[in-house]
Amino acid sequence: MTRREFTVADEYQYDHRSPVRWLASHILRYPVLLVTFLVTTFGMAGSQSMSAVMVGRAFDTVVQEAGVAALTGAALLVVAAYVGYGLFDIVNSMAIRVLAQRVERDARDELYLSLLSKSQTFHGRQRVGDLMARATNDVQQVNQFVSPALGMTTESTLTLVIPLITIATLNTNLLLAPVLFLTGLTFALRYHNQNLRPVAGQLRQRFGVMNAGLAETITGIEVVKGFAQEPAEEARFSENAQGYRDAFVREGEVNARYLPLLLYGVAFGLAFGHALLLFQQGAISVGQVITFMALLGTLRSPIRFLLTTSSVVQQSLASARRILEMILTETELDQNTGGIAKPMVG
Template sequence: MTSREFSVVDEYHYDRRSPLRWVASHIRRYPLLPVIFLITTAAMAGAQSLAAVLLGRAFDTVVEGATIGAVALAALAVAAAYLGYALSDIINTIAVRVLSQRIERDARDEVYLSLLGKSLTFHGHQRVGDLMARVINDVQQVSQMVSPGFNFIIESSLSLVVPLITITTLQLDLLLVPVLFLVALAWALWRYNAALRPVASELRERFGTLNAGLTEAVAGIEVVKGFAQEAEEERRFTHSARAYRDSFVLQGRVEARSLPLLVYGLAVGLAFGHALLLYLDGRISVGQVITYMALLNSLRMPMRFLLMVFTILQQSVASARRILTLITTETELDENAGGVARRIEGDIVFDRVSFGYAALPGSQAAQEGAGPGNLVLKNISFHARPGQTIAIVGQTGAGKTTLTRLVTRTFDATAGQVRIDGVDVRDWSLDSLRSQIATIEQDIVLFSRTIAENIAFGSRGEVTREQIEEAARLAQAHEFIMSFPDGYETIVGERGVTLSGGQRQRIAIARAFLADPRILILDDSTSAIDSNTEDQIQRAMRRILRGRTTLLITHRLAQIMRADQILVLQQGELVAQGTHEELLETSPLYRQLFIPGEGRLHRPGDGGTGGRGGGAVSLKNWTLPRKKEGKKRGVAS
């Protein structure tokens, strides 16, 4: 069983050892439909051959001078045979179409469930457009393996076999040409299939590349226009589109050079000559010649179906292989459904924790065999007690965000332990752990749904409109939400593009309030909010965060100073920790982070900069200057 972060209780398990076994296991989930399909297909082939036999006997009846009544009876018999064919065809079509659509639905559910269970590391290595191509187009192509794929194969096979069996009832000598034809057909189809297989795989891969490039360009249209790169993106898309077109042209050339129809034409000519010789020899009648040729003519459509279906099957197998590659790709984390599941108190301990991306499957560092020198975090140890606020500061790339992601088990530590309430995070049920932790980042993700639905997104169970509005008020979002014509029912665009940065962040904060987390991670979450609004939010946070442990990554010195403990990171190492006053005394790096200008430190009677000297003056007396309008306070993130 592949490791994954999420699963459902009533999940159906499919055979994923190969593409064909996978599709067959989907078919076996609905055993009645294939049985109905097989019975009606056999009935169709039998009715078609019966009609040919009755038609030949009708000719013999006419040649022998039959009465009008006998001719009418023969005509009714032929009509009855075709009516039986038509009724069987209706039932056959319904059964196979329902089966095909159920398989498409189930396969798409299976792929989506698999994507939900993959880690962020996996998703970080994927192109969204290629994933969408697999979930939508490749799944649809797999359903075509059933209809018209398997449908045509079985129908064509029976339409080849049943006429041959019928020919034996006419005259055994008539089998000579059809048997030679089947041998030649098998060789021609094998040759055609071998030439088509690599082309079909290339076609699906190039479609994925085309779709991925298109999705990236549309998603990043603001950057494309901002740098005036429309011409370059058009060139890239044209290149991918031409490659996709070239694959189609190559497929057309393979299909055009197919031999089965040529083999069929030769077989019909030889068979007709052979039948005439037997007729002249008095061994068969005119009616039997007509029946024989009608049966051979019934092989024409199966021939065309087989040529078409091999193209479909090769593309479907290529799509199924792409889907299985996605589903069976290992993820480094497991949901640990039987792990610890209880209320979190918020005690966090990092015990000599190190982390490097080389430990993650599929990472470039792992592929290159990276060693300890590639660690992002090195030997980190600290203790956050329940209800404490821990500020994490350091320059860009110091490892601040990575540290918080070890708490949520986005990644697992390479060495050491991360413990919550004394339990290693790897021993917690992943669902229980993450459901009690809320993260608010600077890059807010909202869904193309109503504002109310976005606020309620992180809640477990049903929430009332009053609860949603209360959370919005706490996040200072209620006022701007009500300014919209539809209020809380306003549909925000994809990723919330119709809202400003500050509005998106306040909705995200409201979402966190409503989720009622035991641990809250704020990763520069108020960077797009003005100082006045931020102050209001901070007052609300101080009320609502009582009893909750908070990990805070921020530029803003006012928030840092209020933290119970501050961690100072440099190049993945914890170089200092303590309160604001303690770090001013003991940490040169902490002082250097507060450069002159924005957020500089002052001491009474000193008009110069602080934190860069000061002789014997006690740093405990240094205070934050009064805010200036339009100025930001802070340290480098």
């Protein structure tokens, strides 16, 4: 418990040990929404894989000349899989977006309560612009951490794992290229996030500095004009804006070196050649080749999503770190709960 000049009764206690634990404690406050999101995400990934399997079986039905009835049944199953995917997607989007809004509301509420508990000395030492950047932009970034970052990351992970399970049911020999690809993907994502983390933190810090400088200039605009300091203030703002711009460009340079898309292209070609080799050997059918390539095709979207979510996650963690730093800052004057309260007489 940090030292405070004032306390609020019945305040919800969150985990302040790290930014990740703090965000997790906010999310876990709403288990129903979280479970709904996870269940529907599993349903979406399963429906997507099932539709690919049904398309492959439809091709086998045509090749084997099994008849119109069998082809109609396979087509209806494909339609059912896509309808199920759509229904799961509607509930999934609603759950994760409501969860994101509630987490943002609670984070802002916690920050405001923390600021109310600080002493006037603390507030006098803060730069108003930086404080407002933490209370507005950084809190909004927490919303982005839940939706779309957390939602897309979870969906991408399941969309990478469930197709592998489905491929294993077709023929275990087909797992060679996908497993090699996922191994390379793991190392590539780790390398990408290691390079992105410091850049994202600097980006949030430069935004706070730019916002604070601009707020101070606008607040004291009469003094600036009275001493004819407009050129100096303009140069200072340009310098801060240039620093923010440079950090933004460095983030773009890191994202431009996103290797998983290259690895996916190589793996897709190798997997197709491997599938054709197994087909020539009679180990798999035409429908299984089509199913296999359709399942590999579903991996393209999550790999693209991970490029977007990696940047959002790192910026959100940097914002959470800045908010948590403000919440955990202690005041010099603690609340005196053991004080004496008596009517003044004399």
